[in-house]
Amino acid sequence: MSLIKKFATVGGATTLSRVVGFVREALIGAALGAGPMADAFYAAFRFPNLFRRLFAEGAFNSAFIPLFAKELEGGGPEAARKFSEQVLSVLTAWLLFLSALAMITMPFLTRWVIAPGFADDPEKLDMTVLMTQIMFPYLLCMSLVAMLSGMLNSMRHYFLAAFVPILLNAGMIGALVISLGTDMNERDTGLLLSWGVLVSGFAQLGCLYWAVRRQGFGMRLRVPRLTPDVKKLLVLMGPAVLTGGVTQINLLVGQIIASSQEGAIALLNYADRINQLPLGIIGIAVGVVLLPELARSLKAGDHDDAQHLQNRSLEFALCLTLPAAVGFMLFAGPLVNIVYERGAFTPQTTELTAAALAAFATGLPAYVLIKVFSPAFFARLDMKSPMWFSIVAVVVNIVGSVALFPSYGHVGIAAATSIAAWVNFVLLAVVLWRRGDFRPSPETLRRIVFIVLASVAMGAVVLGLDAALASHVHNPSLGVRALTVLVIIGLAAIVYFAIVIATGAIDRDELLGALRRKRKPATGQAAPLEE
Template sequence: MNLLRSATTVGGYTMMSRVLGFVRELLIAALLGTGPVADAFYAAFRFPNLFRRLFAEGAFNSAFVPLFAKELEGGGKSQAQAFASQVLSFLVVTLLALSALAEIFMPFLVSWIIAPGFADDPEKFDLTVLLTRVMFPYLLFMSLVAMLSGVLNSFGRFAAAAFAPVILNIVIISTLAGAWVFGLISQTQIGTLMSWAVCVSGALQLLLLCIAVERTDFSIGFARPRLTPNVKRLLILAVPAATAGGITQINLLIGQIIASQKAGAIATLQYADRIYQLPLGVVGIAIGVALLPDVSRRLRAEDLDGVHNSQNRALE
């Protein structure tokens, strides 16, 4: 695996995603500004994104990729397929249950966790509940995307997984452009359309990665959900990463809770956040994503010199 080429691939698509994300924020700012609909949309989008960043992309990936690489190196494709199927089944059942509970108790979650400050504005509160319910299935899609990305990365295929986030921005930009061209009269309509666009983009990202995995001649089936030793091991390894990542995500959530007390503050913070995400995603995340499967494979082969070499090249 060529670390430089892999990091360049991931970095290139991440750069595209960040640039399009910036364009997306410009369009949202132009259409919604820092008004109540913008606040409601960003507060609603933060909740599934919090779980996605905490569990799906952070803790899950850091635990799944090394275990999957170990199964692939030690037992071949058949053993890796069995492990991936076990994890897929566990993920789907767990996330469906979580999504069902979240949809039922969403008013409580909004009033106590997502945006307590909106309780004084019934219209804004109800809109936030609606938008969060529409977007929450995005968590299910992105958790499965994270798993399939780990599979592809373990095979040294980085392009599809790196391109997937671009789809979110393309879908939302297209939705906003359509709203602009056809002159939607209500900001509430635009916010609702964007929420559905988020959900649709998650399904499209999952479809893209399913096709990419099939092209590697690697199939993942749906097994009876069980807490097998491998799944238990995955959960045990994910706990430290979830704990570490949870500190950042909880801080962001607390910031949103405080910002919800003032009109326009959540949208303003989101627009500011987009600026620093550009260099972070292009440099840090690109190298980290490319490095993890390479290091996992070398550790499995007990190639410590190779591990040190890969780490040194990444730092350079």
């Protein structure tokens, strides 16, 4: 399977999850708006989500995948299974302890870490504590999900691991449908949403454990032991905690500062949800596929293939990210209006959310490019360099947020997050260049130039159509507005892809190959998980 096909496999599954996520966020907006319960829920959800990104998807997978791939390539499936059992036992014991400690100390953590600005509203503070306690065991489930996903990705089975997050959205949508259907009050809606998050975590864990067993990796819990391999994993995880979770740390910093402005946390979350669509589809696809592929190439000593992988990943990321960033910056208002504006989500809320989305979008290419360049360090087991770059980015974000918040409110926080992302990316790219671990090929540079030109042309089309169809974009009828927005997006996309295909900025053969249906397996042969 080509690299683009692998990206398409993960991206397709993630797209479905993100689309369902939009439905979820629209329902939350309708049920809670940007009021105190929305602030409380998002503040509570951010905390277990932060730890999930730090210790699971970020730090854990960055360290685990290269080591698991090494065991799989060098010692075979049995050696990889034993290593996985050792890690599973230690990880489960640690997570149980961390979850218990966090739930006990949650009143203190909420007041001083999660949302110190809620101290003046005891009811909001208490609800945040309660919802965080309900959702925190989600961390246990998702950390184990990250491990199982890493195993499947290392075996080049990408689809199911990318698909299971849809279960989180399904659980929350089910809770919201019950809430809206029974006219439930905001407090009970928040609690029901929290239980929906927890249930979805166990559902995702069950699905992936079944998939791993299907591949012959039936693991059992054993007495936790710090074996040499586990110690090596923990040593590598330390620096990767900051590296893998820097975006989440920045968002948490923003949340802490924003908690002093009524509704700011909810506004940032609504905007970030739209911004996360291309980041999730493209960034996750690149990160999930590139790390195990690079690890295999470097283990085999094929440095030319490693360079090729990074060049193609860079082209793919920019080809889809740049036009998305331009669209979000220039067309934020109509997009937010169509997705959210209903029920408790007012036109004023739309305007405030759109401003935050435009600020987030300025950093969108940087977020995705970090996913392209970080695996080059992780695959070489260099966790410390990205760690220091992440620390610099966090400092930049804190300073920027504190400086911009008094004048620009929640928009200043979004802008500071984008600035920090660009700083992080530049540091990663410069060091890789100086080490000689990455050199963009002349063909890659040529393609990037045409991608930029095509994005500029697309932006001009968006601005022109927005002005020409202004009466339809702002029509009182939701159907008219939605149709107009879709027409503008469609025409802009046609212009963009016509240019990149005509100039060769995207490989036509690989594009067609990624769109073709894969052949079905022969009769009697089990279908691979990607299918």
